[in-house]
Amino acid sequence: MSGKKIKVVLAKPGLDGHDRGVKVIARSLVEHGMEVVYLGLQQTPEAIVNAAIEEDADVIGLSVLSGSHMTQFKRVRELMLEHGIGDRLLTGGGIIPDKDRDRLVELGIGRLFGPGADIDEIANYIKEWAESRSAGTAET
Amino acid sequence: MTKNRDDTDNKALWLKNYWEGRLRDADFTTLSGQEVEPLYTPDHLADFDPDRDLGYPGQYPYTRGVHASMYRGRLWTKRQFAGMGTAEQTNQRFHFLLEKGQTGLSVAFDNPTLYGRDSDHPLSLGEVGKTGVAVDTLADMEIVFDRIPLGDVSTSMTINAPAAWIFAMFLATAEKQGIPFDRIRGTLQNDILKEFIAQKEWIFPPEPHLRLITDLMAFCSEQVPQYNTISISGYHIREAGSTAAQELAFTLADGFTYVEKAVAAGLDVDSFAPRLSFFFNSHLDFFEEIAKLRAARRIWARHLREKYGARNPRSWLCRFHVQTAGCSLTAQQPENNIVRTALEALAAVLGGCQSLHTNSMDEALALPSEKAVEIALRTQQVIAFESGVTNIADPLGGSYFIETLTNRMEEQAEEYFSKLERLGGMVAAIEQGFPQKEITRSAYEYQKAISRGTKYHIGVNHFINEQEKLEIPVLEIDENVEPDQLRRLTEVRRDRDTNAVQLRLEALKKSAAGRDNLIPPLLECVRVYASVGEITDSLIKVFGTYREPPFY
Incomplete structure (x- = not known):
């Protein structure tokens, strides 16, 4: 597990x-050593989770920069849980007001x-998440 | 000779002093990463020929401006783009602006309309009327322009993928007002190539979109001769992260592609080229932007005259609108954006723009407040009336640095034109992801420089205010807009002659499958209240859709 590259699926949902x-x-x-699959534009939550x-x-x-972040992030998270991949990280960015951000983090x-x-901070955040995840797996 | 020797000695002395002196440990390249020398001298312009390279304002190759008198004759148009909610609200705003003395209107459409979708399409949910007005049928267009004298005001419309049928609705509205087509003035953005390159709002593959543009050019050159059929746009290319030279090269290459398509369709270049106009970005690197705008005029004039054989001087003119760079603004310390916008606006004016939009300081966060819009407009007025820069045409012409930069911009653009030609032209290049990847590479290089701190973005990576709490205001959405619009669409569908709509949509498909000009059948469709989405779907049956391979 430790030698495996972190794999990231990136997507743009909606009309944006x-x-x-x-x-x-x-x-x-x-460049930070991860494997990236970029799905492209106008992706539905279903297509993103399937990928x-x-x-x-x-x-x-x-x-998400179109203002539809609440709908999109929530739906992707629901589908991840439904399909048993709730242990993976859902992250992202865009123009997201603090209030909405807090609500999404609660989810x-x-x-x-x-x-x-x-950009380096984002990569480091993902790396740290992956490290703590594999550390967590090792303990159990 | 003695003088020359002295000069050589002086230059050598200066260089010696330069290298022996103190130099800051800083990045001395332009915003686009171009090397800049510490000083420019006549040596840089050894091949410079003022007659060939500059000419006079209003004369070929128009490096110094498109008019003989430039801003002494007429100041640039201060055109601020705005859009809002329902057709009724937009109409009210237009009447308000006209009463205030504005002579031109600029229509912003909502997202579903920009993608050619009706308000009741599944992807439209939550998007109706959000970023502009929702137009589903001619009924909406009639309300938008209710009691607006379309023969007297010029009307710009920012629409691309479904531009032909939105424009058909506009013409049908004029018809109902009894205004002859030849009195209608304004500009349609209608630039699909930059959509494929940067903004990503398309419906069909590139070729059928290009045919629609050619059809519109042909139709307008005969029947709507005062309308600018296309605004060839670099703005969005730059916002997507390109360098100044890439913005210049890809925009002009898009322009050449439209010219080639129209000529191939049998149009005389002088019948449509005078109605082509441009739309550029003005970013923060002051001299680079001025050089870019000067180079744009010279390149366009040379190609139109030498390569495409245009004989009418009006065909050679690169007339352009400029908007200051939205991507240069920061959410952090937003007041600093006033200063950034002022510098960018000054570059646009020194570059000889015909019209200008200055961004409001809060645009990195939300739709602008009234106060912020007013400051943005006042910025233009300070430049126009207080700074003195409007007294003179092309004040930087002849500067060793500006002329060198202008030449370099032209060389870099020509290199890109050659590359694009080797790839099989702009459409083939887009399908191979060439401009998209070039832009992403530049955006990434810039972001890395920001991350390293070698390029500065004040308040973001340097001079950060640690106490500042970044607050992004929540977009306020009028919740009645969407249900109201859906109700009107249902009513129009109920009251119209369904049979006529079906017949005309069938006729449109038949024309699309053949080679007829599509504007007359589109007019037939909109006159009987066929909707934007119904026309889109009918044409998709013939033209198909397009999915971009995800390049990065």
């Missing part, structure tokens, strides 16, 4: 063409990054 951020993150995570299962991804990252969603977030 702002893909500059997600593509920069894709490149950055690859995560098929790819056996550790992490799902969503980029078991990981950190969400806003405008000006540092």
